[in-house]
Amino acid sequence: MIRIYNTMTRTKEEFVPLAAPHVGMYVCGVTVYDQSHVGHARSAMVFDVIRRYLTFKGYQVTFVKNYTDVDDRIIKRASQEGVTAREFAERFIAAERADMASLGVLAPDVDPKATEHVPQMIELISRLVASGHAYPIDGDVYFEIRRFPSYGRLSGKNLDELLAGARVEVDERKRDPRDFALWKGAKPGEPAWDSPWGSGRPGWHIECSAMAMQYLGESFDLHGGGEDLIFPHHECEIAQAEACTGRPFARYWAHNGMVNMGKDKMSKSLGNTLNIREVVKRHDPDALRLWVLGTHYRNMIEWSEERVEESARALDRFARLRRDATAVRGGAAAASLPPAFAEFRPRFARAMDDDFNTPQALAALFDFVRALAEARDRGPAVIAPGGGFVAGVDELVQLARVLGLFGRDAAAEGPPAEVERLVVARGEARARRDFKRSDELRDEIARLGWLVEDTSAGPRLTPKGS
RNA sequence: GGCGGCGUAGCCAAGUGGCUAAGGCGGAGGUCUGCAAAACCUCUACUCCGCGGUUCGAAUCCGCGCGCCGCCUCCA
Numbered sequence: 001m002i003r004i005y006n007t008m009t010r011t012k013e014e015f016v017p018l019a020a021p022h023v024g025m026y027v028c029g030v031t032v033y034d035q036s037h038v039g040h041a042r043s044a045m046v047f048d049v050i051r052r053y054l055t056f057k058g059y060q061v062t063f064v065k066n067y068t069d070v071d072d073r074i075i076k077r078a079s080q081e082g083v084t085a086r087e088f089a090e091r092f093i094a095a096e097r098a099d100m101a102s103l104g105v106l107a108p109d110v111d112p113k114a115t116e117h118v119p120q121m122i123e124l125i126s127r128l129v130a131s132g133h134a135y136p137i138d139g140d141v142y143f144e145i146r147r148f149p150s151y152g153r154l155s156g157k158n159l160d161e162l163l164a165g166a167r168v169e170v171d172e173r174k175r176d177p178r179d180f181a182l183w184k185g186a187k188p189g190e191p192a193w194d195s196p197w198g199s200g201r202p203g204w205h206i207e208c209s210a211m212a213m214q215y216l217g218e219s220f221d222l223h224g225g226g227e228d229l230i231f232p233h234h235e236c237e238i239a240q241a242e243a244c245t246g247r248p249f250a251r252y253w254a255h256n257g258m259v260n261m262g263k264d265k266m267s268k269s270l271g272n273t274l275n276i277r278e279v280v281k282r283h284d285p286d287a288l289r290l291w292v293l294g295t296h297y298r299n300m301i302e303w304s305e306e307r308v309e310e311s312a313r314a315l316d317r318f319a320r321l322r323r324d325a326t327a328v329r330g331g332a333a334a335a336s337l338p339p340a341f342a343e344f345r346p347r348f349a350r351a352m353d354d355d356f357n358t359p360q361a362l363a364a365l366f367d368f369v370r371a372l373a374e375a376r377d378r379g380p381a382v383i384a385p386g387g388g389f390v391a392g393v394d395e396l397v398q399l400a401r402v403l404g405l406f407g408r409d410a411a412a413e414g415p416p417a418e419v420e421r422l423v424v425a426r427g428e429a430r431a432r433r434d435f436k437r438s439d440e441l442r443d444e445i446a447r448l449g450w451l452v453e454d455t456s457a458g459p460r461l462t463p464k465g466s
Numbered sequence: 467g468g469c470g471g472c473g474u475a476g477c478c479a480a481g482u483g484g485c486u487a488a489g490g491c492g493g494a495g496g497u498c499u500g501c502a503a504a505a506c507c508u509c510u511a512c513u514c515c516g517c518g519g520u521u522c523g524a525a526u527c528c529g530c531g532c533g534c535c536g537c538c539u540c541c542a
Binding site: 010026027028029030031037039041042043044046048063071072116153156157158160161204224225226227228229230231232235240255256257258259260263264265266267268269270284290293294295296299300301302303304306307309310311313314316317320324351355359360362363364365366370373374376377422430433435438439442451452453454455456460462 | 467468469470471473477478479480481488489490491492498499500502503504505506507516526528535536537538540541542
């Protein structure tokens with residue numbers, strides 16, 4: 001049984017899908033007007049892991065993550081560059097896809113764009129106007145929050161306090177300052193679509209209600225996003241959708257914590273972002289992922305180059321095991337998992353079942369690593385092809401993959417012939433105890449990117465940086 | 467001002483009423499090695515921001531205080 005912390009109720013609840021084994025999952029993607037940063041990376045990895053774990057548990061997950069590709073900033077920046085909003089947005093959609101792939105984040109089943117769902121949004125808005133939840137003024141359409149009594153429930157806000165929030169510019173035409181735009185009348189030169197209220201474009205929140213319902217139905221299981229989206233974005237999504245259908249929208253709401261730069265949240269508006277593209281140049285994506293998963297997804301995490309490097313070191317212990325397993329794998333039929341290694345899968349699952357407690361799941365994996373290394377050092381019987389060691393490593397890797405680790409196949413390609421030649425030469429030097437020559441050769445091999453280590457079974461070659 | 471969250475070893479971070487307070491990184495010692503590297507073994511919080519309280523029993527619940535963060539505006 002999986003328990004998920006539901007932002008709506010502020011408690012951990014048993015996860016019961018509407019129509020098991022199917023699970024409909026929607027996560028708010030990015031507004032594509034800039035490069036994706038580490039904060040986006042965290043959110044993406046967190047929900048990637050949730051999706052993978054649900055799949056691991058046997059659910060058939062339909063995972064939808066949108067692109068919001070029409071928005072004030074997109075329009076503004078596109079016009080500054082003299083390109084169309086569409087061209088501008090497409091560029092960053094492509095960049096985002098590349099970033100996600102580089103992080104080992106699985107592609108969504110559907111990744112709809114707002115601009116391709118305007119008719120659905122217009123349909124929604126029309127129904128809201130018809131039912132009296134929304135009202136048009138001068139080509140704009142606003143949602144009237146007083147007509148939706150539970151507005152504020154998700155974010156725990158009460159409407160009176162919201163009114164005091166004078167940081168919002170008051171638009172005199174609105175019936176209530178807290179009402180939000182569903183549709184914005186077109187200004188000259190802006191992308192626009194025809195609608196019953198004249199030419200215009202959708203407001204910020206409506207696209208997610210429309211696309212979620214389009215692909216997952218009026219009610220679906222899990223809705224995710226960064227905790228900074230709880231208000232107003234998700235609050236508004238709920239209002240629009242539920243006012244329209246009269247049915248509950250998402251059943252569970254999951255929100256990831258922010259990434260901070262020093263004490264401040266990393267955000268585009270503060271200008272303290274670190275782009276994924278930059279980070280991936282310096283760090284192994286798996287190290288980044290291990291760093292992210294080392295903290296529970298709902299807690300804040302502070303960016304730290306050093307901590308990512310630490311994660312990379314921890315990863316070496318997995319990598320060594322995998323290479324050792326590859327080395328002894330042989331053609332023998334895989335042995336079944338020895339009882340000594342059987343405890344880790346249940347431990348892993350127990351941790352993940354409890355609101356996706358990845359730090360605890362990782363602790364189980366590291367204990368597994370220790371148990372495997374110990375067995376390996378204990379002797380040939382375990383390591384022999386068909387012995388339990390290989391089966392254990394396979395099990396470990398399987399579990400790690402549920403966290404999205406080791407997605408790339410690291411079945412190391414052999415070293416180049418030149419390196420092989422040097423290793424042989426070094427072995428000869430060592431045999432005649434010419435250690436000076438031997439060390440020179442090791443340095444030479446290192447310059448070619450390989451690490452030689454002497455073991456009882458002979459020299460072991462490892463590509464550097466893997 | 468309102469709402470929400472956090473404060474656990476040198477650093478990071480689980481645990482949220484009761485066996486010896488996970489795990490990672492770092493550090494110390496040991497085994498192995500020509501030297502290394504890697505790996506393995508042992509050790510590294512009598513204590514969980516402070517002060518009160520509830521309880522047979524609290525890091526875990528309650529109150530107050532201190533420090534920090536997020537949301538209330540675009541934001542993952």
